[in-house]
Amino acid sequence: MTIVPRIPDETRVKHLELLQVTIGRFGTNSFLVKGWAMAVNGGLVTVAAGGAGWAVAVIALMMTWGFWLLDTYYLEQERLFRSLYDRSLTPDPGQVPLFSMDVGRYAQSVPWRVVAMSRTMRLFYGTFALADVAAALFLFFMS
Secondary structure: OOOOOOOOHHHHHHHHHHHHHHHHHHHHHHHHHHHHHHHHHHHHHHHHHHHHOHHHHHHHHHHHHHHHHHHHHHHHHHHHHHHHHHHHOOOOOOOOOOOOOOOHHHHHHOOHHHHHOOHHHHHHHHHHHHHHHHHHHHHHHHO
């Protein structure tokens, strides 16, 4: 009879807590990126409308795309770590090595394009992108 050593429950709980902290950090980063995107975009469009011209509105559009990509990265990582967390909850402790932070095996299940084009991302950043394009076109044809 083979005796399989049982991982202490408190050790598994510590692993889950570590994953929760990491997931929370990515969620906080995503929130901060959205705040910066709103501030930078609003400021650039205001400056463009104040006389700086359509080129500043185009810069606002590029900044919106940059923030969109950065936020996509954070949300993708958050989803990958949620997958690792869910897998770590299984009763078979050998399925996920203890204190593993390797999310590479879940990359296929969370493609970044799906994250980037999720409804919330499209609504948030798409609104800014449309406003930037509208401002750039308006300012271009008014100059």
